Amino acid sequence: MVSIKDIASAAGVSISTVSYALNGSDRITKETADRIQSIADELGYVPNRAARMLKKRETMLVGVFLTDFSGNFYGDLLFGLKEELNRRDYDLIVCSGRRSHRMIPERTFDGAIILDATFADAELLGYADRGHKLVVLDRELDHPNVNQVLLDNKAGATLAVEHLLGRGLRRICAIGGPESAYDARQRMRAVRQAVERVPEASLAELPGAFDKASGYDAGPRIAEAAREGQVGVFCLNDEMAIGLCDYLRTRTTLKIGRDVHVVGYDNIELAQYMQPRLATIDYSKRKWGALAAEQLLKMIEGRPVEQERIYVRLVEGQSVGQSGL
């Protein structure tokens, strides 16, 4: 592999001169710089990332950690992140799985973005204590080296439940997320509040784990409830809503949007292809990513960071109809 040293001897200059030249320092005259540059090109020189990382103590790399790569959800987010990071000359690297966590303390990145349930809060705080810059997207952490872009979970869940209530539904079910998930807790809290505001409304909470199977598994209980009258179901994310619809369609004769009214959360791509179209809560994942990147870069560069928040809106769909009541 050709190194700076090879260029130096080819050009008959010292390695420091080569380094300065290649990095566009004004300590070197334009002519020698050009000459060195063209020799470098000719030799096909590419700097060694490891060496540069080691010496400069910066990597120009940002890591994004995801719970998994299933990516129903991640495409737009990553797009937003990447655009913003590339604009500032950082590269984006996507990782998943416990094993990869250690890349953080190994100083593989200048900063990391976390949307990964396999990190415990304490673990993240530990990294932050060691000086690593973090932006967390799936929790809230109070630490000078940690920032977050908050999703307006409360507003979203409220919107969803009030949509059902607004259609005249009074018997509300909510399928929850894992106890450990911050999003799930926030959303469920808002659900309770929204239901409580309507005296004649009732709420049944069903457990869930944010995956299709949870929605499917909640099916029987929903179906049972629906046989005693229309029911509005808020699934705390779209995956579960899709699982539920799957159950209702294949295992019951109940009609979605008439007997059972379903609303999800996230507006994943699949939601718009469901029949009937899934009502859900939408927000700009791309913007979410862009803001996260911006925050992280600010932290890295030591500029002040302001708290950001992503707003949500309701997307109507035929999975919610008009109640007969």
Next chain:
Amino acid sequence: MVSIKDIASAAGVSISTVSYALNGSDRITKETADRIQSIADELGYVPNRAARMLKKRETMLVGVFLTDFSGNFYGDLLFGLKEELNRRDYDLIVCSGRRSHRMIPERTFDGAIILDATFADAELLGYADRGHKLVVLDRELDHPNVNQVLLDNKAGATLAVEHLLGRGLRRICAIGGPESAYDARQRMRAVRQAVERVPEASLAELPGAFDKASGYDAGPRIAEAAREGQVGVFCLNDEMAIGLCDYLRTRTTLKIGRDVHVVGYDNIELAQYMQPRLATIDYSKRKWGALAAEQLLKMIEGRPVEQERIYVRLVEGQSVGQSGL
């Protein structure tokens, strides 16, 4: 940041001793090794990845390059890759975008897996010439440092077209992929052959670009054809099939599975949620990933690599019905 040097002085030994101890060399007695290890733990030592990379000239990192992160498709593939790599102590890193290409010549990885149309063949061959190990999943390249796991495109496309022909359809349309895409060319060639084998069958080829919009845009021509009798459409991937169904459903009164029979390719997650269920060609993306990882590791370790191939099967769906003929 605590380094090996800090441990050395804390333990009163030399840095080489620390290095040996921490790496489990038998040059160091068990007791000192343990002592050093516990000091390291206490100090919260984590090795510096850049330094290790530089010195050992290996990174234990494998890069996967994707055209984009939209990931309708990638989830399972990445899962298969990651499992296999982690089992062998490698970490997986996902990259996308032209900018990130340079990570390859910068020696960021021990090898890379390419499923990314933004790489030109010549570019990849250039990297291979420089000694970088590559597995390509979206093309075929003849180079000692490049291997591929072939998808059986020919078999898949044949299966798809024969499925339509088998249902009595004689007027076949095929929506193609980008000219530059190897997969698309292979599939289309097989389509032509399959149609030619049935004398009374006719084929119309429509252009496409492997995205939903292409399918949608092909809609009017398909609809026109369908008004003169049933037509069987093979979309060279599911995305386009979904776009086409979208058009047919929202812009025409033609019924999918009766007037227009649609089959896709890839069996992406969305396919099974389409109404009617999209008939398509399925193959194990997870296995595809696992084999790619295995090949790459073999190349890295200098073991002989055997050519692998992924087999395909037809998934029936109501998007193809029985022709009246």
Next chain:
DNA sequence: ACAAAATTGCGAAACGTTTCGATTTATTCA
């Protein structure tokens, strides 16, 4: 008990950069 052999640890160089301070060369000014 002593040399030979084995065990355990150490010193230093190297990986490929960047960058500080010093040195050489060219330019300016009186």
Next chain:
DNA sequence: TGAATAAATCGAAACGTTTCGCAATTTTGT
């Protein structure tokens, strides 16, 4: 025409590891 100043280049140290060859120490065999 020198001395003073500015411009261009160089040498060497450093980043944090690994690893080779050597030195010191312990063990073994007789």
